[in-house]
Amino acid sequence: MATISDPSNRVNTDEPQVKAPPRLAVGPLAWIRNNLFPSWMDTILTFVAAAVIFTVITSMVQWVIGGANWFIITFNLRQYMIGRYEPQAEWRLQLLLLFVAFAIGFNLATWARISRFLVIVLVVLLALAFILPPVIMAVTSQPHANFAASGVDIVSGSTTEPPQPQVGFIGAAGEKISIQLAHDLAVSDEALTGLYSFSDISSNLLRAAAENRLATQARIAEIERALAADLFTPRQREELTAELEGLEVPPPVVETYAIDQQTVDVQILDGATLEPLASAQLDSSSPPLELTLPASGWYVLDKRVTGDGAAILETSGIYPILVREFAAGDTGESGSSGGRVLEYVRMTDDFTTRAIRPTIDGDNVPATIIIDNQYRGTRPFSDYLRLFLAPMLNKINLALLLVLILGAAGYVGSQFLSRTFAPRIAQRVAIWSLTAIPILMFAMVYGIDGDGIIALGVWIFTITWIAFMYFYGMKLNSYWAALLFLVALGFRLVPHLVAGNLFAIMFWIGIGTLAAWLGSKRRDSTSPRTASLWLILTFLIALGGPILALFFDATNILPLTDTRRWGGLLLTLLLTIVGIAGSFPIGILLALGRRSSLPVVSTFCTVYIEFVRGVPLITVLFMSQLLVPLLNPTLAEVPNVFRAMIGILFFSAAYLAENVRGGLQSVPPGQEEAAKALGLNAAQVTLYITLPQALRAVIPALMGQCVSLFKDTSLVAIVGLLDLAGISETVVAQTEFIGLRRESFLFIAIIYFAFSYTMAYVSRRLEETGSGAARRI
Amino acid sequence: MVNANIQNEEAIIVCKNVCKWFGEFQVLRDVSVEVQPQEVVVIIGPSGSGKSTFIRCINRLEEHQEGQIVVDGMEMGHDVSNIAAIRREIGMVFQQFNLFPHLTVLQNITLAPMRVRHWSREKAETKAMELLNRVGIPEQANKYPGQLSGGQQQRVAIARALAMEPKIMLFDEPTSALDPEMIKEVLDVMKELAQSGMTMLVVTHEMGFAREVADRVLFFDQGRIVEQGTPDYFFESAQHPRTKLFLSQIL
């Protein structure tokens, strides 16, 4: 008999104690120890990686703020976004954007919850977008522009620039111009190299000359130091000595050109009459010459140096301009007819004038054209804010506000729906709104004409009709049948439709009857109420489109736009979204087809999938451009964009099919058996059981494919379409923006990244959160 | 043979000389059974003897190649509408539950009544809640299968099959994938179902259940029915050496 004293029998009656974990196992200190410096090898890796990140980021930020010329972005923003889309149809895109914002907000609320933190971040960002520009304008001073005035040619290296006594500029009425000598720069060559501003060629040459001189000086000092250290082979020593002999330090630039040593006669002339408006003789101690411009238009700055030297003027209120030229009438104006219109835009604030450029003796006065008057030198942060950040924010903040408002409206709308009715209703609306995006997008961007509406109406009618007849056809009593007959008659009253379509209607009525006969084999009962709803729906759809077309003359609501003008982000997104939306059904059908037990179907699908997957997208694009018209000449008339779109669509469908097939294979066979045992037919089993699980299982792959499709659309540039990447190429090819390729690339890279990352993020959330999670037993 | 007074006209399931092959291998050899309405038939036999294959033939998850299967007066053949009609009358519960993981418990149960019987959502959901009450887990209606224990999942699976209001229920080892403490809750549901008069075909190794509930026990070996009889006869005085061997191994 075991007793309690037997040590192998024991009962633990102690209350379990709760203890805090040891100090070094939790908290930030533990995190740092465990994640950054767990071993000496990891410590080294941490430091190396941190150093690399730090270097890359600092140099990048330095360039972004100090060096890059973002005018190319602010100025061409519209092109980057929508290419050369017709301005009078732009409202459609805005409306579309708002709808998309609403749909996104709605879906967010339906499927996920956004954290308070995100809301705060968004609101703060939005507030900043509105508050920052005026604050920046108030706090920072206007950037300067420098102009050299000289009586002699200015030389640096092999470049020579003769003095230009006059330079034209534009300004708005009421603006203040001030001009003085830049004494700070004239102190020494070191000071001169610190020049940063919009500067004309001459003053930039002076700066370059000073920089060269200082560089030479530094090199000499370096070689001398090296030679003194005595570390070289005789041959190296010889080379260095030779280099040293070749180097010669010229006299300081400030002295060569006697910068700031003489007086400068400065005048501001009216651009049209060339009458002087203000004048002064400036020397280094005189107060600035100031003038308030009397009217908007052209002015001329006249600057002359009396002696042999040069002077650098520091002006504020005079900024580089860009010339735009277009055919009269292209802007939608009626006034001027024929010829070319020149428009001058000030880069810093988009001030625009069409005043005639001043001429002297029949020649154009040189002007502050952006090409010659780039921002030079290392830009201070304040100039970055004022020149680039504030204008950019001003351009986008209103759109941002509207998008956020609509997004919020969608969010609230969904919550309202799920509270007042049921979450199921909100979910249904959410899915419909998502489905509507590609269709709406296409309709809004391209437009719908009357024929389109009617064709659409006929198609919807046809499908509804067949469905209706299949489900309810044989339950009709004579009353409904008579009504149907009237509907058919109603079509006769719509002239658009009747031309050549009577046969089609008879045909579809025949099909409908067939469907009714097939449907009658189903035993199930349905309520007469649903049947009549369906019937009324058919009726409305069938007649609604054509009636709309007749009464409102649909051709004027959404006229077709010129597909050749589509471009930029708009085109990229259009290709992506239509590509994705179109390839989904096709891809799924291909996947099902490949698994089909019918050998002909599965062979066809397999061959198609394997063929397309074995061919690069470029080939498919070229094929859709060049080969397809050979099949049927009428296909050549299909706009380029659509052919590319179809190419992308069928290309992507093949990949999608393989992904979906993988998903289908991952669904355990028991699922299909259980569904069959419940009496679901083959289509229902696929639709409700296998396909949803298969798609959920391959969400990461599908999203990955969406992302790569999004990026792959950049290939369409090759067939002459100007998507985001294509537009970037054309923008940097303009003379005004030559040399700004880096800025353009960085900008589109950021856009591509923002969208790709968002898609990847959504995909991750879909996998994690309830609504999309594959719930394995 | 016992139950000699069974008349063909009354039988709800009639199998005559059913044969089936997987490739060259004959799984079912001339299986002939008749099942009366409200009868509970338990099928036992060693693994691989064709029990699953046989009951899966009854609702055409497997196709038999020879012989005749008539369910509720309808011949199971290649006629698609017959198959659909028969499946509507037969509910099936699997060893692995086979709940649909992407649907909630409620959706699992209402799917088939709404899509196949075209019930309204309200009707289907009322019925589903009724059944969940019957199997004892009404509070799990809005959870997903992955959130339930094995026993609860199997009870949902039973409710799902019952939602179609079948005349016959097939069970293929419904408790074999369950932890011991969950077996009882499932068996209780099945007993209650049997008492309510459902026609049931149950493949199981739960001899206690067979003894208590079964009207008849079939013993399968190598694709044939080797011996059958009432539980009393079967467990007390089985004749065939295979049966005796099998019983001695598991009892």
Ligand SMILES: Nc1ncnc2c1ncn2[C@@H]1O[C@H](COP(=O)(O)OP(=O)(O)O)[C@@H](O)[C@H]1O
């Ligand atoms: N799909 C199949 N293909 C080939 N052989 C199968 C298949 N399904 C079952 N079998 C074989 O048929 C025999 C009977 O299987 P089964 O009916 O599952 O037996 P039980 O359920 O009695 O254990 C087994 O030998 C099994 O290996």
Ligand SMILES: [Mg+2]
């Ligand atoms: Mg089995």
